[in-house]
Amino acid sequence: xxxxxxxxxxxxxxxxxxxxxxxxxxxxxxxxxxxxxxxxxxxxxxxxxxxxxxxxxxxxxxxxxxxxxxxxxxxxxxxxxxxxxxxxxxxxxxxxxxxxxxxxxxxxxxxxxxxxxxxxxxxxxxxxxxxxxxxxxxxxxxxxxxxxxxxxxxxxxxxxxxxxxxxxxxxxxxxxxxxxxxxxxxxxxxxxxxxxxxxxxxxxxxxxxxxxxxxxxxxxxxxxxxxxxxxxxxxxxxxxxxxxxxxxxxxxxxxxxxxxxxxxxxxxxxxxxxxxxxxxxxxxxxxxxxxxxxxxxxxxxxxxxxxxxxxxxxxxxxxxxxxxxxxxxxxxxxxxxxxxxxxxxxxxxxxxxxxxxxxxxxxxxxxxxxxxxxxxxxxxxxxxxxxxxxxxxxxxxxxxxxxxxxxxxxxxxxxxxxxxxxxxxxxxxxxxxxxxxxxxxxxxxxxxxxxxxxxxxxxxxxxxxxxxxxxxxxxxxxx
Ligand code: NAD
Numbered sequence: 001x002x003x004x005x006x007x008x009x010x011x012x013x014x015x016x017x018x019x020x021x022x023x024x025x026x027x028x029x030x031x032x033x034x035x036x037x038x039x040x041x042x043x044x045x046x047x048x049x050x051x052x053x054x055x056x057x058x059x060x061x062x063x064x065x066x067x068x069x070x071x072x073x074x075x076x077x078x079x080x081x082x083x084x085x086x087x088x089x090x091x092x093x094x095x096x097x098x099x100x101x102x103x104x105x106x107x108x109x110x111x112x113x114x115x116x117x118x119x120x121x122x123x124x125x126x127x128x129x130x131x132x133x134x135x136x137x138x139x140x141x142x143x144x145x146x147x148x149x150x151x152x153x154x155x156x157x158x159x160x161x162x163x164x165x166x167x168x169x170x171x172x173x174x175x176x177x178x179x180x181x182x183x184x185x186x187x188x189x190x191x192x193x194x195x196x197x198x199x200x201x202x203x204x205x206x207x208x209x210x211x212x213x214x215x216x217x218x219x220x221x222x223x224x225x226x227x228x229x230x231x232x233x234x235x236x237x238x239x240x241x242x243x244x245x246x247x248x249x250x251x252x253x254x255x256x257x258x259x260x261x262x263x264x265x266x267x268x269x270x271x272x273x274x275x276x277x278x279x280x281x282x283x284x285x286x287x288x289x290x291x292x293x294x295x296x297x298x299x300x301x302x303x304x305x306x307x308x309x310x311x312x313x314x315x316x317x318x319x320x321x322x323x324x325x326x327x328x329x330x331x332x333x334x335x336x337x338x339x340x341x342x343x344x345x346x347x348x349x350x351x352x353x354x355x356x357x358x359x360x361x362x363x364x365x366x367x368x369x370x371x372x373x374x375x376x377x378x379x380x381x382x383x384x385x386x387x388x389x390x391x392x393x394x395x396x397x398x399x400x401x402x403x404x405x406x407x408x409x410x411x412x413x414x415x416x417x418x419x420x421x422x423x424x425x426x427x428x429x430x431x432x433x434x435x436x437x438x439x440x441x442x443x444x445x446x447x448x449x450x451x452x453x454x455x456x457x458x459x460x461x462x463x464x465x466x467x468x469x470x471x472x473x474x475x476x477x478x479x
Contacts, residue, residue: 005086013203053174060198087187091183140169143247172203175204185206273288342366342386379405
């Protein structure tokens, strides 16, 4: 494969690239072809990776100042910037993501390194006024060894936000990317090495979730786990973390709503109403798979969204159209199962295939209208290009429908009424609320995470630095 400038069957442990006994085939979702292999790391590789991470804390990495750590992260970001096109091509091939979207992920990875590089030496403790004769202050210290279990849908962005923040705080990381999409994680590790990251600070073990992932989440010498993925696996990881009494950040799924009121600027809203769902073929945790529309503009919104769907083109990642393939045959089967569940519903718009290879995992993006709020299509995370439109009459009804799923990741409000914006931002059950936009460009500065089954803990922004550190209170009695 032209895009590969490294051996993907090697994993990184303690600064040494090494092979494993077995490998896993890597499929191109655009064609169904197997184009390379990755290493299948197992429990003993996880053991050595955790030990290497631990050792680095007592070595060069652990001795670095925050400023030195920040400089290395900044250098990694600069190297990522020089490789944007290669990284985008890799991700497009591995995930099936249209090239433009893959390029955005690579740019975001560079930006995460820049942000956390700059932030590394700006995390401070405080002094606390206390009893006479005492001086009390707090220190922000790394957890130690942090585990990072990452899904396949946005590998570069999730590695950037989680590994970037953990390294900034001085943790030593063991990264387990998803078996479906490991290539940019391996490329990132090569660039981190080139930037001078000391050995053992970042270890990457590719492998299966039930093998390498399970071994990492249950490892007794891991001090913190950052997991991004599905709700069921998140539950397993939290249970494993409980066994070792270590903190865990869970970034799980979503069923994020957009609320469109009669007074909304529809021209501004329309690209977001559709784009927020079909990006990455709907395989986005924060995808807006539900659009709730007030009755006065309902018909107009459905008809305009439907027309936008009819114009969507589906093709290979390299063709770089609106929508690429899904990650796997299994994911396609799940999404088609939901389309079958919607057989009785009104289809308001559907995208078109453009030159799709037989073996690829394509599903035409589909918009359903007049969907009852308790229908599975309106409640379940489908993780495909399927969106529902639901009518409502009053603000209270909109809130009731919006908050009626198990999830609470993201929500948006489209209205010109400032008082309503403020009211609803408080009443919506979500970790992020957007007013007259969706996603705010995905800024790395913005704390992100969910409530309910969307998980707990926050990543991104400065907040992540608190999550990847622990507070020590020092009370000195000096009379
Ligand atoms: P997944 O849960 O199947 O896999 C995620 C990771 O967990 C992979 O690295 C996998 O190998 C690993 N894993 C699997 N079984 C494991 C086990 N028993 N123990 C430990 N690790 C294990 O999720 P996925 O299918 O890769 O990703 C899709 C899900 O991720 C969706 O639900 C999506 O909403 C969610 N997601 C959430 C966010 C967020 O920030 N909230 C971002 C992206 C994706």
